[in-house]
Amino acid sequence: MSEQSKSISNPIYKEALTELLFQLADDDFIVAFRGSEWLGLAPHIEEDVAFSSISQDTMGHAAIFYKLLEDIGAGDMDYLAHARQAEDRRNSIMLEEVNGTGTYLSEPHFDWAFAVVRHYFYTQAKKIRIDSLKNSSYQPLAEAAVKVNMELYYHLLHWKTWFQELVKAGGEARERMEQAVKKVSSNLGDLFLLGDQSSNISSLGLIEGEEQIKQRWVATMTPVFENLQLQIPLTMEMEKGNGRIGQHTKDLEVALTTLSEVYNINPAANW
Amino acid sequence: MIKEQVRTALSFVKDPEIDSINILDLGMLHEIKLTNYEITILLLPTFMGCPALEIIKKNVESAVTKEVGDAFTINVEFIFHPPWTSDRITSKGREQLKKFGIAPPPKQMEKDGGWHVDCPYCGSTYTTLENIFGPTACRSILYCKSCKNPFEAMKPISTLM
Numbered sequence: 001m002s003e004q005s006k007s008i009s010n011p012i013y014k015e016a017l018t019e020l021l022f023q024l025a026d027d028d029f030i031v032a033f034r035g036s037e038w039l040g041l042a043p044h045i046e047e048d049v050a051f052s053s054i055s056q057d058t059m060g061h062a063a064i065f066y067k068l069l070e071d072i073g074a075g076d077m078d079y080l081a082h083a084r085q086a087e088d089r090r091n092s093i094m095l096e097e098v099n100g101t102g103t104y105l106s107e108p109h110f111d112w113a114f115a116v117v118r119h120y121f122y123t124q125a126k127k128i129r130i131d132s133l134k135n136s137s138y139q140p141l142a143e144a145a146v147k148v149n150m151e152l153y154y155h156l157l158h159w160k161t162w163f164q165e166l167v168k169a170g171g172e173a174r175e176r177m178e179q180a181v182k183k184v185s186s187n188l189g190d191l192f193l194l195g196d197q198s199s200n201i202s203s204l205g206l207i208e209g210e211e212q213i214k215q216r217w218v219a220t221m222t223p224v225f226e227n228l229q230l231q232i233p234l235t236m237e238m239e240k241g242n243g244r245i246g247q248h249t250k251d252l253e254v255a256l257t258t259l260s261e262v263y264n265i266n267p268a269a270n271w
Numbered sequence: 272m273i274k275e276q277v278r279t280a281l282s283f284v285k286d287p288e289i290d291s292i293n294i295l296d297l298g299m300l301h302e303i304k305l306t307n308y309e310i311t312i313l314l315l316p317t318f319m320g321c322p323a324l325e326i327i328k329k330n331v332e333s334a335v336t337k338e339v340g341d342a343f344t345i346n347v348e349f350i351f352h353p354p355w356t357s358d359r360i361t362s363k364g365r366e367q368l369k370k371f372g373i374a375p376p377p378k379q380m381e382k383d384g385g386w387h388v389d390c391p392y393c394g395s396t397y398t399t400l401e402n403i404f405g406p407t408a409c410r411s412i413l414y415c416k417s418c419k420n421p422f423e424a425m426k427p428i429s430t431l432m
Binding site: 151 | 318319430
C-alpha cells in the first residue's frame with residue numbers, strides 16, 4: 001500500500017483532506033466565474049485579454065482540486081463543480097459577491113476598484129497557501145501546488161501592479177481604491193479560516209494553521225501598504241458570515257444558477 | 272517496436288493552436304506505458320486551464336490507433352507531476368515556433384523575474400512587452416520596434432518562480 005492510500009484509509013485524515021480540497025476548489029471556481037463576467041467589460045482591451053487569461057488559469061486550478069476530490073471518492077468532478085448547493089460550498093464569502101450592479105448581459109455597472117482589490121487580496125492569500133501546500137503531507141496536493149504556483153506568479157504580478165498604480169494615481173482613483181479596501185476587508189475574515197476541520201487540517205500537516213497563513217499575508221502586505229501610505233486592514237471582519245462553514249449569500253445562489261445552466265440541461269452529456 | 276510506433280504517431284499530433292509544432296517538440300510527453308493490450312500515454316499540460324487539452328487527447332488517440340491498429344486499448348492521461356516547464360521545448364521546437372511568428376520562451380529569466388526575447392521575424396533585440404497575457408494561456412504579446420511587427424512569445428514557466 002502506498003503512503004498516500006494509507007493516509008486516505010484513515011477516516012480522520014480523509015475527512016480533513018476533503019474539507020481542505022473543497023475550500024481550495026470552491027475559492028478558485030467562484031472567483032474565476034466572477035472574473036469571467038468581466039469579459040468585454042474590462043477598462044481596456046489588453047486588460048480584457050489578461051483578465052480572461054487569468055480567469056481561465058484559475059478555472060484550471062479549480063479543476064485540479066476537484067480532480068483530487070474525485071480521486072479520493074468525493075464524486076464526479078463536474079458534479080462537484082456544478083451541482084452542489086450553496087450551503088455545501090466552502091468558498092470565502094468575499095469571492096462570491098457580485099461585481100457590481102446589473103449583470104454582464106444587461107446594465108453592467110461593475111466596480112473596477114473592487115475587482116482589483118478583491119483579486120489582489122485573494123491572489124496574495126492564495127500564493128501564501130500554495131507555498132505552504134508545497135510541503136503538504138498529501139503528496140498529490142503538494143505536486144499540484146508546484147504546478148499552480150508557476151501560473152500564479154503572473155497573476156500576482158498583474159494584480160499587484162494594478163493595485164499600486166491605481167492607489168498611486170491619487171484623486172478619485174485613490175478614493176475609490178480606499179473604499180474598495182474597506183469593502184473587501186469587511187468580509188476578509190473567512191479567507192484565512194479552515195472551517196470545522198481546522199485543527200485536524202493543520203495538525204495532520206495538510207497546510208499550515210489559520211493564524212500562520214494570516215500572519216504571513218499581513219507581513220507580505222505591510223510593506224506594500226506602507227509604501228502607498230495606506231492603512232492595512234487588520235480587523236478582517238465577517239459581516240456576511242463564514243463561507244468555510246457553508247454560510248453564503250444570495251449572490252452565490254444566483255451565480256450557481258447561472259453557471260450551471262448548461263450543465264443542468266443534461267448532466268450526463270459529454271460536452 | 273510498439274513504443275517507437277507510438278512516438279512516430281505522436282510526432283504527427285500538432286498543437287491545435289500552433290500548427291507548426293508537434294506535442295513531442297513542445298515537451299508534453301512524459302511516458303509511454305505498454306502492457307499486452309494497453310498503451311497508456313502520459314502527457315503534461317502546458318497550462319492547467321488550456322482548452323486545447325481535450326482536442327489533443329482525441330488527436331493522440333486517433334493518431335496512435337492509426338499507427339498501431341486497434342488491437343490495443345489506448346489511454347491518454349494528463350498528469351501535472353512532473354510539471355511542464357518551458358525549457359522542455361526542444362531546439363527543433365524552438366525553430367518551429369518562430370515559423371509561426373511566436374518567439375520561443377527565454378532560456379533565462381532575470382533576477383527580478385523580468386525576461387526578454389528577440390523578434391521572431393527580424394531577430395532584432397529591440398522589442399517591448401505589450402501584455403504578459405496573450406491569446407492563449409501559454410503566450411504573451413510583444414512588439415518589435417525594428418521591423419514594427421507585433422508578435423507573440425511563449426511565456427517562460429519554471430519551478431523557480
